[in-house]
Amino acid sequence: MTLKQIAIQNLLRRKGKAVLILVGLVLGIGTVITVISFSDAVTGDINHKLEKYGANILVVPRTENLVLSYGGIQMGGISFDMQELRETDLEAVKHIKNYRNIAAMGPMALGAVRVNDRPVMLAGVDFEAARILKPWWKLDGRKPEAGGILAGAEAARVLGLTVGDTLGLGGHPLAVTGILKPTGSQDDQLLFTTLPTAQAVLDMPGRVSMVEVAALCTACPIEDMVKQISEALPGAKVMAIQQVVKGRMETLAQFKKLSFGVSVIIVLIGSLVVLVTMTGSVRERKEEIGVLRAIGFRKAHVMRIILMEAILIAIAAGIVGYLGSMGATRLALMLLADNVHVALPWNLPLAAGALGMSLVVGVLAAIYPAMKAARMDPNDALRAL
Amino acid sequence: MSTMKGEHLTKQYGHGEAAVTAIDDMTFAIGSGEFVGIMGESGAGKSTLLSIMGAMNAPSAGSLEVEGIDIYSLGQEQRADFRREFLGFVFQSFHLIAYLTLEENVMLPLATIRMPRRRKLAMARHALAAVGLDCKGQRLPHQISGGEKERTAIARAIVNQPPILLADEPTGNLDSRTSREIMRLLQRLKDDGTTVVMVTHSQESARFADRIIQVADGRLKGDVFSRTMSG
Numbered sequence: 001m002t003l004k005q006i007a008i009q010n011l012l013r014r015k016g017k018a019v020l021i022l023v024g025l026v027l028g029i030g031t032v033i034t035v036i037s038f039s040d041a042v043t044g045d046i047n048h049k050l051e052k053y054g055a056n057i058l059v060v061p062r063t064e065n066l067v068l069s070y071g072g073i074q075m076g077g078i079s080f081d082m083q084e085l086r087e088t089d090l091e092a093v094k095h096i097k098n099y100r101n102i103a104a105m106g107p108m109a110l111g112a113v114r115v116n117d118r119p120v121m122l123a124g125v126d127f128e129a130a131r132i133l134k135p136w137w138k139l140d141g142r143k144p145e146a147g148g149i150l151a152g153a154e155a156a157r158v159l160g161l162t163v164g165d166t167l168g169l170g171g172h173p174l175a176v177t178g179i180l181k182p183t184g185s186q187d188d189q190l191l192f193t194t195l196p197t198a199q200a201v202l203d204m205p206g207r208v209s210m211v212e213v214a215a216l217c218t219a220c221p222i223e224d225m226v227k228q229i230s231e232a233l234p235g236a237k238v239m240a241i242q243q244v245v246k247g248r249m250e251t252l253a254q255f256k257k258l259s260f261g262v263s264v265i266i267v268l269i270g271s272l273v274v275l276v277t278m279t280g281s282v283r284e285r286k287e288e289i290g291v292l293r294a295i296g297f298r299k300a301h302v303m304r305i306i307l308m309e310a311i312l313i314a315i316a317a318g319i320v321g322y323l324g325s326m327g328a329t330r331l332a333l334m335l336l337a338d339n340v341h342v343a344l345p346w347n348l349p350l351a352a353g354a355l356g357m358s359l360v361v362g363v364l365a366a367i368y369p370a371m372k373a374a375r376m377d378p379n380d381a382l383r384a385l
Numbered sequence: 386m387s388t389m390k391g392e393h394l395t396k397q398y399g400h401g402e403a404a405v406t407a408i409d410d411m412t413f414a415i416g417s418g419e420f421v422g423i424m425g426e427s428g429a430g431k432s433t434l435l436s437i438m439g440a441m442n443a444p445s446a447g448s449l450e451v452e453g454i455d456i457y458s459l460g461q462e463q464r465a466d467f468r469r470e471f472l473g474f475v476f477q478s479f480h481l482i483a484y485l486t487l488e489e490n491v492m493l494p495l496a497t498i499r500m501p502r503r504r505k506l507a508m509a510r511h512a513l514a515a516v517g518l519d520c521k522g523q524r525l526p527h528q529i530s531g532g533e534k535e536r537t538a539i540a541r542a543i544v545n546q547p548p549i550l551l552a553d554e555p556t557g558n559l560d561s562r563t564s565r566e567i568m569r570l571l572q573r574l575k576d577d578g579t580t581v582v583m584v585t586h587s588q589e590s591a592r593f594a595d596r597i598i599q600v601a602d603g604r605l606k607g608d609v610f611s612r613t614m615s616g
Contacts, residue, residue: 001492003497009489010484295469295494296465296472297465297496301496301497379441
């Protein structure tokens, strides 16, 4: 017979009380975890949807010139007084702290070429990254591979290009494989090809004109990402596209605030259930505690029995609370979320958090009844019976 | 040599005009291996005296030495240690823990002691055997009779072989035949060297004691050998 066995036997004997405490904790912990996992799932879904906004960080070569354009009205030529960005420099971005928050990074080589005696901008892009960076792109034909051209809607109209045409650019024959549907953006004015092809045509081997970045900033402010990329690329100017980013961050902040508020209230209710039930249980066990103290149990021994009971229930509540919350989150997503196919993976850190929170709440709420039990005078306890 | 020595013990409850004196200036000594009965009417102060002897109720004045230790000069936790080591308690209402088997109940005083479970179990079974319950160790308290509950309580009190056994009305809830069995059991413990102090208001039970301390209105009214008293 040990203190732990006494605690276990008591829980088994007083199943009703134990279940009541368990339910109180499970409701508290389960609701908190449900709110967090629901918020995470919906946040992930929102992030996924926000990806449709494309790039939110621009990386361009550092320059001392001011841009002379506004609202599509160009007042000056292209600035050549700028530092170079090299493809190899971009490797440094892979080592920034929040690299995992980068969904896509698209280097672009830009330069003017002549087609049918008309000047037009040629852009070399990474078409894989473009799927994330420019999700609004829709095209007739197919996306080009090396030696192919994708023409913007306006460029195709002005230059009279159709799929299957071949252009000679800088001595390179390039076949038009697709035409972009109108996007309402500058992309309509451009010819797109693969990055290596553009670098060859524009004679800028290994160099890029700018880089578009789509960053998912659920766990980091966008300013931090900009700072980290700036430090990795000292020769570049890194800018956040503020409107999109701020919109994202505000949406996420709303979810976090809601989660936090609900969590605090529910945890308080759970602790009160544990506190009230365990205090009542201690009162009911006056005789038992009196006997234990009379036969030589120290106050600390009595406290340990009560706290062990709380710990055992808290462990069970943490596990049941997490499992229950996953079910509740699925149900909540089905009932409340627009997209019922939102991913809800098993989350080990969240499970550990549930267990930890359950232990902290359970033990903190059990301290008062444990102290009350320990302070019980054995003579009073036995005489009062 | 005295095992227990009380000097000018006084216990008052309440303060001022509302104060009630439960024990009034009692002085006594109990020798090692004695079987002492404390007798008196209800409210005479017997149970208060026993709780003072049991290191559970500090007197308002006076001192109590047990085995040479002034127990009320000890702190509360040290007194708990003292009770565990030196005293065995048998309560009138048994106070067995309902959700523990008899074996587990008997092992309770060993729960806070570092000792292999096998050894604790052996000690509990030995104590249960000593009270004739060795075959009922796996039963729960509600599955046995009143006499068996009392014997289990005695087994719990003697499991760690304390030098002193304090019993509060051990036959109070038992029929006369079972009472005699319990008294013979206590007498046997006394014969084995345990000092037994028993509160009782039963003349029948008191006959088994070597010595009777009479208490009335919180005062010591008599201190005689049982055989002398019974004639």
